[in-house]
Amino acid sequence: MAALHLLHPPHILSGHGPPPLLRLHRKPSPLLHLLPRAAVAATGASAAVTTTPSDAALQNFRRWLATHGADTGAAAPAAVPEGLGLVAARGLPRGEVVAEVPKKLWMDADAVAASDIGRVCAGAGDLRPWVSVSLLILREAARGGDSLWAPYLAILPRQTDSTIFWSEQELLEIQGTQLLSTTMGVKEYVQSEFDNVEAQIIAPNKDLFPGTITCDDFLWAFGVLRSRVFPELRGDKLALIPFADLINHSDDITSKEPCWEIKGKGFLGRDVVFSLRTPLEFKSGEQVYVQYDLDKSNAELALDYGFTEWNSSRDSYTLTLEISESDPFYGDKLDIAELNGMGETAYFDIVLGESLPPQMIPYLRLLCLGGTDAFLLEALFRNKVWEHLELPVSRDNEESICQVIQKACKSALAAYHTTIEEDEELLEREDLQSRHLIAIDVRIGEKKVLQQINDIFKEREQELDDLEYYQERRLKDLGFLGDNGEIIFWES
Numbered sequence: 001m002a003a004l005h006l007l008h009p010p011h012i013l014s015g016h017g018p019p020p021l022l023r024l025h026r027k028p029s030p031l032l033h034l035l036p037r038a039a040v041a042a043t044g045a046s047a048a049v050t051t052t053p054s055d056a057a058l059q060n061f062r063r064w065l066a067t068h069g070a071d072t073g074a075a076a077p078a079a080v081p082e083g084l085g086l087v088a089a090r091g092l093p094r095g096e097v098v099a100e101v102p103k104k105l106w107m108d109a110d111a112v113a114a115s116d117i118g119r120v121c122a123g124a125g126d127l128r129p130w131v132s133v134s135l136l137i138l139r140e141a142a143r144g145g146d147s148l149w150a151p152y153l154a155i156l157p158r159q160t161d162s163t164i165f166w167s168e169q170e171l172l173e174i175q176g177t178q179l180l181s182t183t184m185g186v187k188e189y190v191q192s193e194f195d196n197v198e199a200q201i202i203a204p205n206k207d208l209f210p211g212t213i214t215c216d217d218f219l220w221a222f223g224v225l226r227s228r229v230f231p232e233l234r235g236d237k238l239a240l241i242p243f244a245d246l247i248n249h250s251d252d253i254t255s256k257e258p259c260w261e262i263k264g265k266g267f268l269g270r271d272v273v274f275s276l277r278t279p280l281e282f283k284s285g286e287q288v289y290v291q292y293d294l295d296k297s298n299a300e301l302a303l304d305y306g307f308t309e310w311n312s313s314r315d316s317y318t319l320t321l322e323i324s325e326s327d328p329f330y331g332d333k334l335d336i337a338e339l340n341g342m343g344e345t346a347y348f349d350i351v352l353g354e355s356l357p358p359q360m361i362p363y364l365r366l367l368c369l370g371g372t373d374a375f376l377l378e379a380l381f382r383n384k385v386w387e388h389l390e391l392p393v394s395r396d397n398e399e400s401i402c403q404v405i406q407k408a409c410k411s412a413l414a415a416y417h418t419t420i421e422e423d424e425e426l427l428e429r430e431d432l433q434s435r436h437l438i439a440i441d442v443r444i445g446e447k448k449v450l451q452q453i454n455d456i457f458k459e460r461e462q463e464l465d466d467l468e469y470y471q472e473r474r475l476k477d478l479g480f481l482g483d484n485g486e487i488i489f490w491e492s
């Protein structure tokens with residue numbers, strides 16, 4: 001029995017620790033009430049919170065862009081099923097410029113430095129770029145009509161369907177999912193960053209932040225950045241680009257080529273602009289789309305943008321494996337993991353319909369190594385051990401990896417409040433709200449991946465007798481074992 005050799009069971013974390021606590025509703029924030037994109041109608045049957053600004057606000061926004069030298073003639077902002085979007089004003093071939101937005105309109109680190117909060121942000125030391133740009137958004141929103149960005153801030157949505165904006169009741173729909181843990185983790189992170197900036201920047205500078213700024217306001221600014229910043233503009237380059245950020249996502253766009261560039265224009269190319277291009281041809285009147293990120297899972301799309309796709313390559317589950325500190329071979333195992341570019345904890349993203357990540361099984365075999373196989377952990381084997389772990393080590397070790405994974409999958413599956421079949425039935429309903437649909441898509445995807453992992457190891461467990469293990473390979477290498485598994489003696 002494998003367990004006899006497992007002196008210390010490996011630590012398998014599946015992302016299903018104690019269920020995260022759901023926060024109570026907080027009061028609506030004063031600042032969000034100041035933001036204009038509120039008195040509007042929902043668009044499209046599936047849009048629970050997607051609202052569009054008034055025509056007057058849109059016209060004001062377009063005038064503002066033109067006054068400040070933005071070139072946006074190729075597409076017009078308009079109400080579309082995804083909220084606002086960009087609609088081709090004429091036939092646009094592939095690679096055509098949709099808009100060129102001058103740097104003076106971007107909300108980025110330079111805009112923070114040049115603004116009246118620049119001094120306090122610089123004085124606060126190492127503020128993360130997203131934190132200082134969030135403060136700029138909130139400061140400018142509080143300035144109302146006096147802000148340079150007022151016409152832009154007026155058309156920003158008050159919410160998206162990102163799970164960071166879901167109510168306690170709505171979050172119950174993703175009970176047991178990794179998405180719930182991630183969402184709660186992100187909200188806690190934003191809360192702790194807010195606590196810091198409130199103490200360091202907001203409270204001591206009441207002249208700059210005269211009204212009340214709450215954590216909900218800060219979460220809104222975080223959500224705006226998370227859903228609207230082009231993926232490559234992260235870190236120090238983080239920038240909110242008005243107008244270009246109205247472009248919606250379509251799964252039909254599969255090209256990996258970036259659809260934008262930052263370039264110089266005008267005399268000696270001194271005027272920096274953000275230039276957005278079409279990834280495909282679009283007819284006049286069609287909505288122009290881009291691909292946000294081909295590699296994001298449905299859970300990531302739900303968290304960042306508030307939508308999911310019915311596409312199995314977006315269904316994924318992150319398996320977390322960890323070398324337990326109480327393992328008697330902890331030091332040796334950690335050393336081996338580190339020598340092979342891994343660590344005490346390893347994360348494996350498993351995608352529906354795709355094979356397991358290549359490092360996962362060797363890492364698992366390492367975690368389960370013990371008993372009579374522990375000799376492989378000796379220093380003598382250090383440079384070769386990973387090669388050995390790439391193939392089955394022993395029946396006991398292989399059986400252990402099959403059992404621990406199946407156990408972890410079963411326990412993770414038990415934490416969901418619905419089965420795959422129940423979810424599939426729910427998907428037949430036509431009255432599903434967008435957030436409910438996102439919840440079903442994510443939990444069904446996670447469960448399918450868990451089921452797939454479970455099946456792989458179940459099948460493997462049934463093949464244990466047919467596998468070739470370390471000792472047999474070794475005897476063969478030394479010429480002691482024939483092709484049919486018979487021991488070759490010198491005398492025969």
Ligand SMILES: C[S@@+](CC[C@H](N)C(=O)[O-])C[C@H]1O[C@@H](n2cnc3c(N)ncnc32)[C@H](O)[C@@H]1O
Nearest residue numbers: 082083084160227228245246247248249305307
């Ligand atoms: C970069 S903004 C695009 C402009 C946005 N539609 C608006 O009204 O301001 C990204 C947000 O648009 C919406 N969105 C974009 N593509 C979508 C899609 N394919 N399905 C549903 N919502 C989408 C989501 O709310 C997402 O968070």
